[in-house]
Amino acid sequence: MMTHASRGRAATPPDHRPHLLYVAWGFPPCRGGGVYRVLATANRFARLGWRVTVLTVERDTFVRFTGTDPTLEERIDPAVEVVRVPFAWPIHEPDLRQWSRFRARFPRLWAKLRARRDAVPFPEVGYGPWRPVIEAAAERIHAADPVDLVLATANPHVAFTAAWRLHQKHGVPYVMDYRDAWLLDVFSGERLHSERSRAARWERRLVAGAREVWFVNDPIRDWHRRLYPAHAAKMHTVANGFDPELAPAPTGERAPLGEGPVVFGYVGTVTPRVPLAEFVRGWQHGRATEAALAGAEARIHGYLGFYGQPRPDLLATIEAAAADGVSYRGPVGKADIAATYAQFDVLLLILGAGRYVTSGKVFEYLATGLPVVSVHEPGNAATEVLRGHPLWFPVADLEPGTVAAALAAAADAARSATPEQHAQARAFGAGYRRDLQLDPRIEALRGAPVTVKAAP
């Protein structure tokens, strides 16, 4: 059953604005990192004069399985029509009354067999069975109100199938938006699926038929350009950016720091990939050798590891440097983000190696206009984002002396930066507002000729 959650579109007379069908599995109230890009994209298309219909899953899916953030649902532009269709996710069904005897007796075997079955309609475990549901829904939407463009966002990649269906049957152009990558492991840089796999064959077909293909950063885009050189021109980077209404406010003019101790801050999840130990060694070296770091503090906010309880090894690394001013402050709630950033003089961008990974934290940091110390390999995708920031202090390697020098330089900058430099940093960050990343592509799509066959 298809449910519409229109905010008044039904009563409005038909108009000549282009109609966008936006296929996105994770749409508010879904709680998760990728949902911010999805929400911002739907809203931005609507604000730039498109009639937007979002095809997504029923709210109950998020209530039952992923958790919800109702505040995100409130941020959906009232002009956006949301069509919700069912999504079965039996692998996550927690109600044991719904389980078969076989599943209860052999849960792991059941999961293995179910994964194989899921991949029959589409090669994506867990999501494959959604294909016929969204294809049918897209057909119904197009029949009722012809679609001029389909934008499908992955993952899950099954979202592309609705776009493919309208393209094949009715010639509707479509855009593929990758928030991650399908064939590329963005952490290792390895290829995930062989050239002859079903996933690879699907992607080849989809890329060949797409009007545009969007990626979140240049390294991922370039990897795909090399993979599909004939279609390189249609591949674009639409960076994530920050949402002004959700990001920490720019710090504005601050009283001079003087000679007081500098407070360094980190906000985010510290995973085992994050070079925390290298940072701590560099910090301790700096505290011992650099006058600029005298009395300085490093406050680590966020989760230590992927779980609610801090990982003992990561916590021990921090606590071992407590005497040198390093402390763990726990996770930060949304309501406390602004107050937390307000305590910092310098931001610590401690990231794991990953040529293809741009952390969302980078954009949040840029929004503040504060000096940023990069404690990550220069090859990290964040380097390209930060290049040109007037108060950016990168490291060439993670040796203690190198990290200490960057920290000391940032501390000096926090004390001595001119109002003009602060203004430049804020202006640099403002360039990464998410809407500014989307606008050029939306304008280009609006200007492109749309060839749509009449719906039957």
Next chain:
Amino acid sequence: MKVTLLGTATLGRAQLAAVVKDLGRDDLELTLVSWSAPLDPVDDLVPQVVVLNGRAATAAAAVPPAAVPPAAAPSAVPDASPNPVAAPATARRPVSRLRKLVRQVKAARLAAQYWSRLRSHPEALAAATGADLVVVLDSRAVRAGWQLARRPSAPRVLNGAAAAGRELTAR
């Protein structure tokens, strides 16, 4: 509200604290029906603990607290694993097929024993059938949870503390 937890693992304090945190409410009357006694004193977290395997209960007190992985993941999408208190993946030696088979057989045997003991243990059965919600904490307790869920007057039985937390929040 009465909530009964079913688990076969030897839980430490950190694990149980994570479970309680996942449940997300402080007005719950918690009972743990466990195969073996918790590693640490957990009276303040779970006031009532029913131990089904008597031998382990007497020996458990001497075991020092372990650094155990917690259960609450901040991840938006729940783990596909049917074991909701599974430890995060770490680098391990490849496991042979035979070893896997042995593990599976042992797990199945424990699952059967757990259910058998639970249904013949009056206190445990009362705690399970008299609860408003039963939460299965690991895959070996699924069988017992499923058997309970089939009873006509059974309470709702959910797999995983995170799912139970979402259910309790929605209630």
